[in-house]
Amino acid sequence: MTDIQRPEARSPRGFQDRRGSDLSAERRIIARVSEVYERWGFEGLETPAFEYVDALGKFLPDTDRPNEGVLALEDDDDQWIALRYDHTAPLARFAAQNWETLPKPYRRYAYGPVWRNEKPGPGRLRQFWQCDADTVGSDRPEADAEILAMGVEGLLATGLTPDQAVIRVSNRKLFDGLFDAGGITDTHQRLTALRAIDKFDRLGIEGVRLLLGEGRLDESGDYTKGANLPSNLIGGVETFLASVSNSEASRSEVLDTIANIGAGLGEAGDAALKELAAIDRALNAMGVAQDAVKFDPTIVRGLEYYTGTVFEAELLLETKDEKGRPIRFGSIGGGGRYDDLVARFTGQTIPATGFSFGVSRLAAALRSAGRSGPQTRGPVVVIVFSDDDMQHYLDAVSELRNAGVAAELYLGRAGMKAQFKYADRRGAPAAVILGGDEIAAGEVTIKDLDAGRAQAAAISNNEEWKAARPGQMKVARSALVSTIKSIIE
């Protein structure tokens, strides 16, 4: 391969490697949330990473990006295929394709990476994991309530306590009502306005006002075009947002507040109120606490395909960065109803609702909150002294593995000191020493590396060290497995 010029060893911008404890923390989230989904009767589905661009649709907020936010390429037969940007659009394609043979309602869960053609920047990843559950073919409010109750159970399963997360629920039709009253009919203008309102929690009322009007210039100097709503309608939206943003109110209190705003919301608003009231009844019947699922009409979500009810999971857990500054993770999941997404293919309306966990973001949040679970331990390392004694080392390592203990033979060519350093780097609980003396005496020396570190810290000088041999014990060769197990357990 001498003819190949030397490439730089780096991964593409916006993509990350994950290993060790970080990786197992993410896998733990997926395993625990999946366990909840299965217990609630959802069936696994794995669609391929690619969809035809037309099947995927263009529902992402960042329509200013190349290919409108997706990573796409042209197939041999000149058809464009793109990597999924979520698990919902592929589900709609799958459901439409297999509707006749699927059990109805179709309840499926899915996890895996999704890809977005994000503007590269700190913390902006172009590949991240989501873990979704959806019910396709049910218009029942119990379906939405179930997704919400399950989302709450999923959040707890990841290790959060009830006070550390909340799912906020609203219905986009509340704003449809306002837009109808304001004479806004253009769907694109409505969507732009909804996406402006979606930024309420981040930009506050001033930022939203600009985005509902002509537009907004952000700190980075990027200008976002606004929805150009008439000023009286902008005022109406502001009044609405102000009157409903009370995070302490119970679900029924929020519904009362909205009802008291009254006629301004029109038919669409009344429909939204009815749907939310039905979901509240189902949530109460399921015993879902008021502070676990709140109604918050400022929630709208950025994806285009939602048709009414929308969910957003927010982390209340206070997390800090390396410098101890508080981090706001905001949304760690979301979802809602997308009753028209399957109809894109079939023409037949099939109601659907679902929720998606932002696994990568949730893992990052738990990590910086020191809640990402136990550090992963390395294997027991069997030290190598002489190739002539290889048989003894191999026997020891296979004995340990057959006893279910993760173990390995050191396969490098470095000396004993470097091998102990290696065992440390692996996070090994113990090292197994089979020197010539031990082998001759039918014994084995085992070093408890955790105990060793602890004792070593208390030792002041080299002589003491040599005398103490921190954490080391010599036992009969036949006691290898039992001794190691007593150290690990």
Added chain:
Amino acid sequence: MTDIQRPEARSPRGFQDRRGSDLSAERRIIARVSEVYERWGFEGLETPAFEYVDALGKFLPDTDRPNEGVLALEDDDDQWIALRYDHTAPLARFAAQNWETLPKPYRRYAYGPVWRNEKPGPGRLRQFWQCDADTVGSDRPEADAEILAMGVEGLLATGLTPDQAVIRVSNRKLFDGLFDAGGITDTHQRLTALRAIDKFDRLGIEGVRLLLGEGRLDESGDYTKGANLPSNLIGGVETFLASVSNSEASRSEVLDTIANIGAGLGEAGDAALKELAAIDRALNAMGVAQDAVKFDPTIVRGLEYYTGTVFEAELLLETKDEKGRPIRFGSIGGGGRYDDLVARFTGQTIPATGFSFGVSRLAAALRSAGRSGPQTRGPVVVIVFSDDDMQHYLDAVSELRNAGVAAELYLGRAGMKAQFKYADRRGAPAAVILGGDEIAAGEVTIKDLDAGRAQAAAISNNEEWKAARPGQMKVARSALVSTIKSIIE
């Protein structure tokens, strides 16, 4: 969304959806093989789906495909990125990028989809799963032997019996010796010749002869250019292949056979023999059976980056298609040494060896052999009669879930008959019936659906049916969970 024209609901050619039992069978393979890898001391790593094209390198056999077999796209900053075609090339990039801080040798395992820009066709998938383990930074034969022994344990962990799979091992340098003797120095010509030999098991000696010569026209009418070796060298290769292809011989017998061919193999051949002999000693020391890992010099593998030792796992299990015709699955995994792959980046040679399970192919093989494990069961289904009794249904379903029983509330709007059909389609073990009478009497009717099917089969007419109510039992409401558990367990 009325303005969107209707797309067709289909996944791109060469991509497949996976659900239900098929999906869980693949996940079972990954879970069991990963458990083996971890017990052998390998640490998880997940690299992103994309790599820069130059970092990925071009080592695939199908260089006639667009982008030489990879799916690639141009990034915003005009750099080409491509989806990984295996887990080895990204590992080399990762190891080169992090070598200073990694424990050495670095032992990692990885699983996930890989993508190939395959010529679409039956059974030719463009996304499939692999599950790899590699040791980077060890030139020890014990490292290769360990990978092989672990591969054997992995095959057994997937549910195969020892007689149903074998890993064949060889060393490419055997042919380097022949090529040296034949005066072939061009690396591309050597690679073309190796890839011709790689097809020996599929095309037989005649096919290989054509591909070592001018070229071969296959059934589909595609012409593959040959290696254009001189005829005497082709003869030499044929003699070699003929003399060594004896699947009954022990590892040491194969080495003797090769040794007896003698000088023809030259220095490279002698080196290959030494390496294979050392691996044989280590395999014996690890107690790896002769029929679990065989030496077979006809094995070469198609990927360019292998530098010497190569592995190939073959399924011996006889499998049949729907029409009962025997299917040949051939290779269900492979690997080998790639001592130059990290050096591509750093210039510093870092020896490496690894093995990859073809998870998707292995799952397909186990499936058609009826060895893919238990069918996945659906949840217990709680039947819905009247919205007024919703509270009773919800209480029942949450009681079951809290007891760890997968259960769901039927969320459609169809009648009782359709709900039982639904429960059947879900593969539900039982249905829970809470009619008005049951609720009033503090009872619940439970239908054991498996028993029901069995008894129903024995019933001849409708009257009998009504009388028998196959599989149904009425118990006290308080006995719901215990009765369901007795049906499931």
